[in-house]
Amino acid sequence: MSASNHNAWLNLDDDELTDDAVNTLLAPIHNDLWVTSACVDRILNDTPVQHTLLTLGLSRTDRVIERCTNLAALASPSPQGANSKLDTLLHHFQNTPTDALLCYLRSVLLRRLDRLSTYMELEKVFPKHIEVEIEDVIEEWEDDPWADGNATSSSSRPTPPSNPTQPPPVSFADFLQNDLLWSACELAALEAFDSLRILQQKHNAELWPARFKIQSCIPEHAHPSDSSNTFPSLDPSLNRETVSIAAKWRDQPDFSELPLVQEALKGSGIPLPSISDSEKKLAFTPILDPLTADELSAWYKDRVQSVISSTGMIDIALALVQHAASQGIPALDELGEELSLLAKLVYDAPQSNIINEDWTLDSWYSMDPTSVVHAYLAHASPEVLPHCISHLVMPYLYVLEAKAERIGKPDPALATRILYEYILTTSLENVAAIFEASKPTLPYGQRIISNDEDMVRVALACLYSSDILDQWTTMSGIFECLPVWNVPQDEENDIGEAGDTTITSLGVFVTPSTNQPPCTAMDLMVFLQPLHLPSLSRLLDILDVHLESGEILSRWSVAAPLRWFLQSSDNIREQRAWANRMARRAGEKDDKLQGLDDWEWLLQDMLKLTGNGESSARSAFCLLSREEVSSIFLTGLLTSDNFEIAKLMLYGHHHKLKLSQQTVEAVCLAASREFYDNASSGNYKIGDMKLAYECLEVPRPSETIAQEKEFIEATSRISSFNVSSSPGVAISPIEIRLTKDRLSLISRVLSSNDDAYKHTQVILDLGYKLGYRNDTIAEVKILAMLADTALQAEDFARAYENNERMVELVTGLRNSSQSEWDDTKVRETLEVCWIACFQLGRQPEFPDLAKKLILLCHALEFCPPDKIHDVLMVWRRLESEDIQRREEKLTRGITGKPNAVGVPRATAMGTFTGRNVASSLRARLHDFHMPSPPLLSTPDAAALATRTFKSVAANFPFGHRGRSDIDERSEGSRRTDGQDVSSQASRVFSKGIGWLIGADEAEL
Structure with missing residues (x-):
């Protein structure tokens, strides 16, 4: 029976054990x-089964405990009584190993029985199940995104589980085997605080030294109200940590658990079975003595830091401090105060949709008050900003004031100063919201800014430091919230003078320079701080004007920051420049003004900005007269090519533009020239040149307007000749206008076009349009250029014709001059004329000898005295050629139609011409009181003429094209170098006559 029970018990698995199996199989065994x-x-x-086993096992050890107790009691008392009992037990265990084993196993069973009792208490507070609403589960299944599109009926839908059970935090088997500290920490980590409290009560002696290890296992996110019994508290009577009261299962330990018995078992030398409940052990530093108040405060502070750093849950940290305060822990008031303010920042202040701030106590302590205020209001919209200031910022600022008082450094103005710093650096929308909540009409206690003068100072500093150009409605809204003061009439004059002085100083203050950076709102606040009500009232009046001016400028897309009105209040150049921007920008906008009404509106606004010419009005254009603003407006109207509207406003029925004719003409000329200078083409039928020409139709006709029109026509004519400023680049209109000597333009026209010289009148008209109408000297120079160009083209007929016209003009000019050689321009014109005649008269290729002699006669007539020798030398050569030619004809028997006396006509003409020349020469020599040179044909005379003519010809650049072919052909006709200087003059003359009209030789 006994053997079969042994085998049956050993073959029975743990999950098959029952109370009946214990009573029927194990209990009957006698061993x-x-x-x-x-x-x-x-x-x-x-x-229950485990309890049956433990009870049965303990019952089988009762006799052993009884024997051992009696033996210990029979030990003779002695001074070493304890040792006597130990020796008795030690001797007994050595002699009776079975009793020793049973005694040891009894202690194990008792420990397990205590834990079983504890676990049964824990089971009562374990969560039994998770409450799940069936409707929620069904709704969740209906919203299953992975379900197919077909609706399923309730009958086909799976039945959701009903009240699924949750396993206990710690299984009973683990609880029996594990170290108690392990189980306690596991319960703490699982937030099973009721179970942990029971465990600590029932096994206080074992867990007390490890209480802080257990508390460190409580998750940082756990709310202190749930785990309040697990955190340390203060015993105020002892000013030390409160020691928890133990509630053991047994008041007295069993005999087998006595230290004396355990020592005897260890010393007996009997091999006891190694019964280790579990290998799960936790290392910790035991703390046996209760902590002091300061140590408890430090522990809570460390816990707060751990909570914030690991979870960022400021509310949990604050609740922990509040719990500690309720437990009497000292020195946590300041920490609680800071956490309360930080909690408001984290949970009450508006947040962005993307939360990227990681707030910690370290980051909180690192911020200065201004940064904290900005953090409170960083994401506050204008609608909620006043509420946030009242409920978040102001309490924080009051705490700062209280701190300052606690440390003995009171600062009553701290709150307002920091608040004003925020207002001065925030956006205008936020400023407007704050001022709306600070209106003087509100109750004093409800106003954010309660001081009226401070309101004005802050508003002025914000507005005049702002660079915003598109929020004039917002700025006007701020102005509407400001207080209105009634200043006595007798103080107005003094206030006005003081205000004007203040405005001037303020304008200088806000103007940046190399030594002064741009002025900030804080700088302006410092500047305005000393000002009192009278000056502030005057500044408000001026601010009203500036805001109205700013709105007008913004309306026409030339907005300026408010401080510009201060900077330009005494600067007429700046006001004039801005008026020009306003007038011109109106025509440049995308929605360019089209109708007369729009332009009249612009004129009305510009005139309004003058303030009727009163500088004290401080409006945008207060230093400009209405006439000047009107002329600036007309400039903008013309430069936007609205010529018809300009005519209507100048001469129409309403006559909106009241300007003198001289002013209108000056403005139109300036606008036309601006179009001209910006033109890319000289053709006055297209582009800006066309606008320049049409612009001159606006004013009344006058000589000046006519001249400007002719100049535009001349520009168009020059462009049609394809004149180039550089190779491949056509000359631009601006180059034409900037040309100082416009006769050089005619020279460039002639040099750029082979046939231009043939159109004498066209070229002369071009000169007239370039500004030389009724200018005889300029006309002579033009004819000289035409003659020179014709000569280079070997068109001797046109060259002679131009020379004759030139001689006619010069003759009349000389006769009209009272002092021929005293007038520089006349002398210059005479020089141009005689050189042109001499140049053509000396050309060998010109076959008409009679005309050449006539030209030389003109040259002798107009040339200076020192050049007569040179001209005479050529004239004598031509005369000799004429005589030789006649002799050759007579020798060969060439007969012509005889004249009246039987002399050929050519001979008679030559003789007549010779007599005239001789007579003219004698007359000129007589005028200069010079004798007729007897040695003109000698080598010395020829050399002298050559040297003289070289010095003159070196300054005769007659055009751009060379005459090398003519020079080569004429080379064979020369007799000697000493007697004939025509070859040298020919080479020099071929350079043109540009030098005579002021052109640079290098340029030509």
Whole structure:
């Protein structure tokens, strides 16, 4: 029977054990050691069966405990009584190993029985199940995104589980085997605080030294109200940590658990079985003595830091401090105060949609008050900003004031100063919201800014430091919230003078320079701080004017920051420049003004900005007269090519533009020239040149307007000749206008076009249009250029014709001059004329000898005295050629139609011409009181003429094209170098006559 029970028990699995199996298989066995060992060997999750096993095992050890107790009691008392009992037990265990084993196993069973009792108490507070609403589960399934599109009926829908059970935080088997500290930390980590409280009460002696290890396992996110019994508290009577009261299962330990018995078992030398409940052990530093108040405060502060750093949950940290304060922990008031303010920042202040701030106590302590205020209001919209200031910022600022008082440094103005710093640096929308909540009409206690003068100072500093150009409605809204003061009439004059002085100083203050950076709102606040009500009232009046001016400028897309009105209040150049911008920008906008009404509106606004010419009005154009503003407006109207509207406003029925004719003419000329200078083409039928020409139709006709029109026509004519400023680049209109000597333009026209010289009248008209109408000297120079160009083209007929016209003009000019040689321009014109005649008269290729002699006669007539020798030398050569030619004709018997006396006509003409020349020469020599040179044909005379003519010809650049072919052909006709200087003059003359009209030789 006994053997079969042994085998049946050993073959029975743990999950098959029941109370009946214990009573029917194990209890009948008589071997107490075997039964007790069997009870110790089994660890079950079934608490009732485990309790039966433990009870059975303990019952089998009762006799051993009784024997050992009696032996210990019989030990003779002695001074070494304790040692006597130990020796008795030690001797007994050595002689009776079975009793020793049973005694040891009994201590194990008792420990397990205590834990079983504890676990049964824990089971009462374990969560039994998770409450799940069936409707929520069904709704969740209906919204299943992975379900197919077909609706399923309720009958086909799976049935959701009903009240699914949750396993206990710690299984019974683990609880029996694990170290108690391990189980306690596990319960703490699982936030099973009721179970942890029971465990600590029932096993206080074992867990007290490790209480802070257990508390460190509580998750940082756990709310202190749930785990309040696990955190340390203060015993105010002892000013030390409160020691928790133990509630053991047994008041007295069992005999087997006595230290004396355990020592005897260890010293007996009997091999006891190694029964380790579990290998799960936790290392910790035991703390046996209760902590002091300061140590408790430090522990809570460390816990707060840990909570914030690991979770960022400021509310949990604050709740922890509040719990500590309720437990009497000292020195946490300041920390609680800071956490309360930080909690408002994290949970009450408006947040952005993307939360990227990681707030910690370290970051909070690192911020200065201004940064904290900005953090409170960083994401506040204008609608909620006043509420946030009242409920978040102001309490924080009051705490700062209280701190300053606590440390003995009171600062009553701290709150307003920091608040004003925020207002001065925030956006205009926020400023407007704050001022709306600070209106003087509101109750004093409800106003954010309660001081009227401070309101004005802050508003002025914000507005005049702002660079915003598109929020004039917002700025006007700020102005509407400001207080209105009634200043006595007798103080107005003094206030006005003081205000004007203040405005001037303020304008200088806000103007940046190399030594002064741009002025900030804080700088302006410092400047305005000393000002009192009278000056502030005057500044408000001026601010009103500036805001109205700013709105007008913004309307026409030339907005200026408010401080510009201060900077330009005494600067007429700046006001004039801005008026020009306003007038011109109106025509440049995308929605360019089209109708007369729009332009009249612009004129009305510009005139309004003058303030009727009163500088004290401080409007945008207060230093400009209405006439000047009207002329600036007309400039903008013309430069936007609205010529018809300009005519209507100048001469129409309403006559909106009241300007003198001289002013209108000056403005139109300036606008036309601006179009001209910007033109890319000289053709006055297209582009800006066309606008320049049409612009001159606006004013009344006058000589000046006519001349400007002719100049535009001349520009168009020059452009049609394809004149180039550089190779491949056509000359631009601006180059034409900037040309100082416009006769050089005619020279460039002639040099750029082979046939231009043939159109004498066209070229002369071009000269007239270039500004030389009724200018005889300029006309002579033009004819000289035409003659020179014709000569280079070997068109001797046109060259002679131009020379004759030139001689006619010069003759009349000389006769009209009272002093021929005193007038520089006349002398210059005479020089141009005689050189042109001499140049053509000396050309060998010109076959008409009679005309050449006539030209030389003109040259002798107009040339200076020192050049007569040179001209005479050529004239004598031509005369000799004429005589030789006649002699050759007579020798060969060439007959012509005889004249009246039988002399050929050519001979008679030559003779007549010779007499005239001789007579003219004698007359000129007589005028200069010079004798007729007897040695003109000698080598010395020829050399002298050559040297003289070289010095003159070196300054005769007659055009751009060379005459090398003519020079080569004429080379063979020369007799000697000493007697004939015509070849040298020919080479020099071929350079043109540009030098005579002021052109640079290098340029030509």
